Structure formats: C-alpha cells, structure tokens
Amino acid sequence: MADQDLSHAGASGPPGYAVADLTRLAASGGVPDAAVLARRARRWGWWYYIEYWLVNAKAWAVSIGLYMVVMPLVYLIALGLGLGLLVDRGVGTVGGSGGSGGVPYLTFVGPALLVATVVMSVGGELTYPVMAGFKWRRLYWAPRATPVSPQQIAVGHLGGVLIRFVLQSTVFWVMLLLFHAAPSGWSWLTVPVGVLTAAAFGAPLQAYAAHLTDEGYQFAFVQRFVIMPMFLFAGTFFPLSVMPVYLQWIGWISPVWHGTQLARQAAYGAVEPLWLTLVHLAVLLLFTSVGVALARRTYARRLGR
C-alpha cells in the first residue's frame, strides 16, 4: 500500500519524509479507540507516571546507588561503632529497664537510622522536584495533556519516589545484617516500615510543595525546622523517654518516631504494648492517606480539573 503512493511523494518539499509515510504516520491504524485508551488511562495512569519516573531516575542511578550504599556505612560506622563503643562502655546496653533487657547501642540505633535517613532523603525528593513539575520545568503539564489525570500524576510521583525507598531501605537492611545489628528473624520488616514512614512524611510534604507557587525558599525552612528536629529529637539516638516530657511531643507528632519504634520491634524485638504498636501504624497510615488526599486535590486545582 505504501509503495503505490510513493510515486508522487518525493517530488515536493524538503527531503527526509515521503508523503506516503506521512499518511501512515498520521493514521497507521495501530491506535485503539479513544474509549479503550481512556479506560486504560483511568486504571493505569498512575503507573504510567511511575514508569516515566523510573526511566528518568536511570539518569541518576549511579549517584543514587552510591549514596544508598555509602550513607548507611557512614552512619553505622560513626554512630553505631564509634559512638556505640562509648555508650556500651558507659551504660552497658540501651533500651532495657534498669540496665537489663537492653541491646548494644549499634543494634538500638541501626533500625532508627534506616528510618531517619530515608525520611531525610524524602526531603529532597518531594520538594524541589514537585516545584519543577508545576513551574520550573513544567514537567507535569506533559502528562496533563494526555488521558492521565492530575490526581494520577500526584500518586504516580509519590509512587516512583517510594520505589526508590524500597531499594534504599533494602540496602540499609542488608547493611544492618552485615553489621550484625538486626538479630531478629523479622528484621526484613524494617524495609516496609521504612517505606511506610517515607510515605507518611512524603505525602503531606508533597501536598505542601504542590501548594507553593513561589520559588520554594520554604524548603530550606522545612529542612532546618522540621527534618532536623525530627532527626535529633524523635528517638533516633536515644529513647524518647529520656527526654524531658515537654520535648517528647516532638516525637509523638513526627512520623520518624512512630516508624523508628516499629523498626526497632522488627529489627531486634524491642518490647512495646500492643496498643502502642497499633498507634504507630495508625499514625503512619493516617499521615499517608491525608497527605495523598491533599496532594491529589492540590494537583487537580493547579493543573486544572
């Protein structure tokens, strides 16, 4: 069919593309009905965005991969082995009551570092890149012109980022094993806990970033006054209970503390009442779902419904 049209194709216009090919280019018949495509997009649009995010992440794979391996090493050596040596010499063990039932400091701090470092990485993934999507590079506007919806773009971006944290948490967990810092058989559960904590902090942060229309100088504020305090005061380096009561609320309201406590249970069987474990889970799920709902709404508003 293409051949018969070729005869009167090459004569006009610059070289590079014959008219016969163009008819095929414009309508090869390989594209299904609009209703079919729309149905696919309604169901899978969020995943299409994740696919895009993953292809995009390939460009950074080496540096992210290196970071994922080096960061746990640095933290575990410095805090677990270095500081841990001092702590263990001083008080013996941590986390027990009255000096008994505790674990070595490395074991205590290891799963907490997994959670805390993941949350710190969230601070980079769901702030400036969100602003780039709406404004700086207008990347969200590309899928917006397709059957994919703004809500799916929001969920897809979060989803892509969480896939990164599955990897990052897994690498950290393997490091914990190598350092003999995760004695429990359930220690692999630190991986889903890390990802859930990333979602619990990431989704609201994404919603907040989506709502900003200026140049994003607020992100430095988030870094200094939200992420750093969580890192230092939410039970990562010492049990929340050793802090004065008037500072403990920082832990209670931060996803990091709830995630950390869960990770400790998984990694070495830290003992907590069942209700508190359920509270940890509930808080993380609540942060995540409220964050996702807000992000979806904000994306829809900014990209036009």
Added chain:
Amino acid sequence: MTSRATASTDGVVASGTQAVIRAVGLTKVYGRVRAVDGVSFEIAHGESFGLLGPNGAGKSTTMRIIGGTLQRTGGVMTVAGLDPAESGPEVRAHLGVVPQEDNLDEELSVRDNLIMYGRYFGLPYAYLRPKADELLEFAQLAEWAKAKVGDLSGGMKRRLTIARSLVNEPQVLLLDEPTTGLDPQARHVLWDRLFRLKEAGVTLVVTTHFMDEAEQLCDRLVVMDHGRIMAEGTPRELIRGYSTREVLEVRFGAEHNAVAAERLADVGSRLEVLPDRLLIYADDGDAALRQVAARGLSPITSLVRRSSLEDVFLRLTGRSLID
C-alpha cells in the same frame, strides 16, 4: 430504549455533521476578568483553523477548554461529539497538544521523551518503539535519538514537541503559538511539517499572534481580542472584507506624521496613523503614492504592499497584533 434514547441520538447527528470541534457561547471567567467571552465556532474535519489575536486575547484559554484541562464557566463545547469537561480522558486520547512552552524532559533522551509520553496514552512499547523512530524521521531528529533534549536547539525542541504530540496519531492537533521564538528558517521547516500533516488528514487548530503564520497555516480563522471573536473567515475573505487590496506605507519622521496625516485624510479609502508611519488603504497603492506627491509631500520612505491580516486586525481593534 424509547423516546429518550432516540432524542440523544438525534442530538449527536445534529451536532456531528462534519464538525470535529464545536463551541457555542463559550465563556471563562476568572474573578472579574472574562478571559473568554461568548465565543462560538465550528471546526470541520481535516480543516486548519486559526485563532489569531494578541497575547491575552483568550486563545490559549480556549485551547485548554477544548482539551478539557480547564473548566469553562459557560457555554457548550464538544470534541468529536464529547464534552471535554466530562469525558476528558476520552477527548485527550485522540488529541495532540503542542503547548506554548515546551515541557519536554531535558534529562531524558530525545527518543525516551517520545516513548514515555506515548505510555500516558496506554500505548504498548511494541507500538511505541517503531513509532518513535518514524516520528524522529519526520521531525528530522533521527541522528539525535540518543541525545539528551537539553542539548537540542530551540527549533529542534519545537520539532520534537510536535513529533511527541503525534505519538497517539491524533485526529486533532492543538498548536498553541507553535513557532514563537524561532528563527525564520526554523519556522518555515515547521510550517512545512504541519502542512503535510494537514494533507494527511489531521485537523489543525492553531493559535498565533503572527499574521504570516495564520496566512501560511490556516484555511479559516477567527480574529480574537479581549476574549471575543471580532471576525471570522478565510484569510482572503477577511482581507477583502476588512481591508483594501493594497496598502501604502509612508514615513515622514515621527514629528511630521501627524501633520502629514491631516493633509492626506482623503487619499485612499482609509488612513491609519501609527507612531512611526502612516498607512494609506487604497486598492491602487501606486496611485495613492502619486496623490501624496501631488500634494507636495515627500515621504522619507514609501512602500506599497498587499493587505495582510495585520491590517485586518488593525481595522477591527485599532491596535497592532504585536504591541
């Protein structure tokens, strides 16, 4: 399966007679600003339709309402018989969109930009991989397939954006200011590509504030200003209806133009005074120039040219297209 079903079928037939896009009394209000104010038009299948007007005329807003990425305040809008406000994904599934500002992913390769965009339509990789290569050929970017978009020139990025908009073989292509910011040569290459697409049966909807682009690309167009349609027709009809065959442009120097204008008021059928020159509308520009000379006026420069859409716009709004 009774009267109701019949009624709705009639509605589709009535609205679907060859019109791919139909707008009736379209409005979009932002607070107190009526960005689009009662706009009506119909675009036939295979037609190349233009929205000509200055920045802020409501062209891009109209385009976004067509694609369903912006909700209208009032009026009727159908694309292939569907309301984009209700069936956005269905409408966009067979729509190609070239936005005013490129939103390519500069970190991704040229080819991946096409493939990943195609995924948003739910198209499989088996279709997209060969399609991407064809599109790169079409956009004359085959050699750049593996390059990062950030390394392309402005004209190449624009061609890539157009190629990307074709990945789903759209029946309608929405082009918002397709050649703004490009040099003349790059513009001509793009116009050639778009013209070929139209020949292949793709309906083109183009917004532009360049009259030469409108004349090159559009079978038919509406002139928009302040969210309203001022006139509608083919470029020739509009020029014939709102201007004379020729225009005489004379310059007497900024200080003297106004004085000269008073003495030339009855030359030609109409006179426009612009800051830097006078435009004398006459069917015979040379004759008008002789009349100017006969009155003892000698302009610094003079030029006789054919009327263009720029003149139509000036006549309709009293302003230039590009302020």
